[in-house]
Amino acid sequence: MTAAPTPLLKIENLQAHIKLRRGTVRAVDGVDFEIAPGETLGLVGESGSGKTMTSLSILRLLPRAGGHIAGGKIELDGTDLTRVTDAVMARDWRGSRISMVSQDPLTSLNPVFTVGDQVGAPFRYHDMIPAGKSLREAIVAVLDRVRIPSPAKRLDDYPHQFSGGMRQRVVSAMAIACAPRLLIADEPTSNLDVTIQVQMMRLFRDLQAETGMGIILITHDLGVAAGICHRVAVMYAGRIVEIGDVRRIYRQPAHPYTRALLDSIPHLGQKRRRLYAIGGQPPSLIDPPPGCRFAARCPNRMAICDQSYPPSRTVAPGHRASCWLIEADT
């Protein structure tokens, strides 16, 4: 699927660093990708690869302590978000046009405020109560949309009075309340069981079909990504190493890291007894090596891999990867 002429989200050479006492960590070190309206992009990688930092950068929610965007552009519907002040981000973008659903539903909800208060928050802060409805009605409507039973009664309940699955729905309600242009789902299903996972994702896909919302799904779970995303971007050590249509990548992974990831998924009927894990560790992001960052763990390592970083090359239309093994674009 090729990108539409006017992408919903366009990220160009994004760099996000964290200043620590022992040095500056280049957590996101030159990331480029686009998302079309109505498209779901999976951001896949191990922890520390930079996927969460990328999403936080889009929301401009980098950690207060030392995190900052060091360069690049983030264009959503044409506006470069790196140039927007924090106050304007809060007022015009976060919660209304971009929203986030994160990992742990239990800790994402404020324990001393009612669910109604919290779900109503995006409506209140952005003055986006749908016409002809009261705030209360709007909240009930969105709770109903995420399939919370008897929403009108549960408005005044506190988070601890909901089960884990229900809480995840409440968080989702907060995220979709203002019908955002872009939804970032950060490992939203890792703490839940499979049935809830499926329901959640279906919910998001329905909304996507209605409004053309773009979704970034951050996950380390390739199975989840395969089931939901249109395209997938594989991240390693702060950079995207492969990006393309999800089915194509799964059938013909171009980058050795992607291949290793796919190999390490156990499946029924596999002949191998032991689980395959990728040996070694990702390199330090304070002082990254000059060449390909996966070289040290790569079974296809060549001399040039250690010397210089492979440029992004086309494997097939819409499918690119950064590996010296791939033939150069003509």
Next chain:
Amino acid sequence: MAEASPRLPRGFLAGLRGRVGATGLPWVSGTMLLLVVVAALFGEAIAPHDPNGFNLAAAFKPPAWQEGGSLAYLLGTDNLGRDVLSRIIAGARVSLIVAAYAIVFSGVIGALIGMISGYFGGRVDAVIMRLVDIQMSIPSLALALMIAAVLSPSLSTVVIVIAITYWTWYARIVRGEILSLKERDYVALAKVAGCGTATIFHRHLLPNVMNTLLVLATLQVGQVIIFEASLSFLGLGIQSPEVSWGLMLADARNYITKAWWTITLPGVAIMLTCLSSNLVGDWLRDTFDPKRRQL
């Protein structure tokens, strides 16, 4: 005889030396505290005048930097012509003596009772803790007032009163530590090896509680000094001719309109001493337990 418990520090000072590298020394507060100690120990030699030598002709002299003051009386004189600086130095001695004795007494008694209570548990523990609760339901100053009224005021009375008031803190905290320590394996091993209770206390429990005790004691210095000053201020503590900062403030109260330095300076002495001991206490606490360091 069972081997000493694994957590027993090889030497208290050695452990201290190792940690200091991480946090650095508290230079300013340590020096201030040292000055107070020096004043306490060598006061008589350093003080320019006799703290009790009154000289009515020199009464109400302001401090040296004000008009009317003189270098002979650096911090001025009080209503009886006594040199404020000398009295402050003399007061340091009293404050530290009281603090030292009171803390040692209350610490020893409190720690012992705490250890017994925590170690033996059961009814002993319940009774002791109930006693602690009962005593702690009376505000400490009220309790101290009552006791001070019974015994005639003097330095020893003050020490006793403070010791009685403060032992409960040590008892509670030590008991808490013991409760968790007594479940450790090395205590069980010691028991199996036939160690008597006293030995267990002495060799296994006490060294591990020492750190906490030391930190608590240092942090108590400030509180005790203020407590003693309050008692003396009310007239139930140190009496003339002994000098206490609290007593100085009580005297000065009558002349508050005439001699601001007599009201201010002894209080500054109290403040600086408390401040430095609190800072040193905080430093000790952070040195011993980095997890609790306040960021």
Next chain:
Amino acid sequence: MLGYIAKRGVHGLVSIVGASMLIFAISRLSGDPVLLMLPPEAPQSLVDETRRHMGLDQPLWMQYLIFAGKALTGDFGNSYRWQMPALDLVLDRLPATIQLAVAALLFSMALAIPFGVLSAVHRGTWIDNFGKGFAMLGQAMPNFWVGLLLILVFAIHLEWLPPFGHGTPAHLVMPAIALGWYPVAAQTRIIRSSMLDVLDSDYIRMGRAVGAPDWVLIWKYAFRNAAIPLVTMLGVYFAAMLGGAFVVEVIFAWPGLGRTVVEAVFSRDFPVVQAGVLFTSILFVLSNLLVDLSYGVIDPRIRRDG
């Protein structure tokens, strides 16, 4: 929940009874009140008669029971000094002390909350260090000295406030500041540390992701959570104020229970001392009890399951 309240209530009651015993014992130890009451030349028969009349010839535990029995009916004896029932005197002075303690507590929170919150929000900057330093300083200054300094500056030099007495709000200002000074340090530290924890939490990040403006995040979403440890400690601090009131009331001639007890101690007026200290202890225990009970009110998570 009810069971918990009952248990804590019994505990408190035992403490009060125990305290009354302690108070009684100490005051009896201080010497023979009869000898104080009668002139030194009084004949022995009069002394014995008085002693019998006052029940002082009975064994100590018997005397205590008599005392306790009478106390339950409100009879603490008459003040030796004022010739009126000790209980009446105590109850007359109690409101002034409570007023002072409450005012002092409000003052301390009025300082501790902004300092604590701002220190946490601007952690590591000069604001943080200033707040911490200020709090440290406060903990090193005895409350009576603070009172004296306040009198020196505001009553004598500037003549803005009356140096002692009672009646107008202006009279309450300095005593409340002097008394409330000390816990500011501890309260600031509690708020700062719990704010730091809360500010790092996922739900605050969620709040930011939803677009809440900064001041709402800090003062509504974060502070409500961070205040929980402080509110539960309020009873403890109120109790501490009661204790500190003794000296502060003396300095400002505040007509409260503290000053009354101090004067009673000096004049060996035992009925008043006993009644006064006992009532202070009762208040003390009650405030600590309220602390335990307040957990349920403040934190909705505990409310239902208690």
